[in-house]
């Protein structure tokens with residue numbers, strides 16, 4: 002039988018903020034191809050854990066290893082291309098929706114792939130004309146869908162998702178969940194933090210984070 006292969010491994014991690022220990026001696030493995038849902042009480046450290054995995058925070062002790070390499074030794078642009086971090090209220094850049102889609106290609110010195118943009122826009126049920134729409138004219142659900150398209154353009158291996166359906170209407174929420182299911186089927190590894198009871202009930206693989214550790 003083939004052994005499950007870890008894509009991210011967290012070893013003996015401590016993280017403290019302003020004398021408050023958020024994570025202590027924390028260990029976790031994310032298996033390649035998994036769709037992991039992380040639930041747990043408010044303040045248990047779910048968002049902190051995702052930010053650590055995304056490389057936005059540094060642990061006080063311990064390591065986070067991605068595909069066998071400590072993430073602190075990974076060039077940050079390359080890491081962000083592989084491990085994409087998506088949040089509840091994403092920041093959009095520039096003036097138009099298209100500005101947000103060209104940006105990932107520019108920072109990675111790649112030609113803009115218009116076919117992929119069109120494909121993903123259709124997948125989140127936004128019309129092609131939306132590329133020219135001003136970001137200030139988008140609804141919350143549309144902003145979230147634009148941000149997800151932006152995060153998926155360069156085919157990251159891992160999606161770290163922090164409450165990405167929170168505050169969305171049912172239709173936008175379903176579109177986002179359907180897109181995530183497709184990306185999972187296509188082989189991506191998903192790590193999703195949520196409070197949504199439906200999502201927790203339907204989780205493929207659920208982990209509860211309690212203060213400082215998993216249960």
Ligand SMILES: Nc1ncnc2c1ncn2[C@@H]1O[C@H](COP(=O)(O)OP(=O)(O)OP(=O)(O)O)[C@@H](O)[C@H]1O
Nearest residue numbers: 018019021023041042043044045046047048049050
């Ligand atoms: N910058 C900070 N300054 C002070 N305390 C912080 C900071 N960041 C996180 N914390 C504290 O660390 C703990 C974990 O926060 P975190 O946001 O990771 O929890 P969470 O499980 O995601 O909570 P929620 O479900 O409410 O979003 C909380 O007690 C929080 O108050």
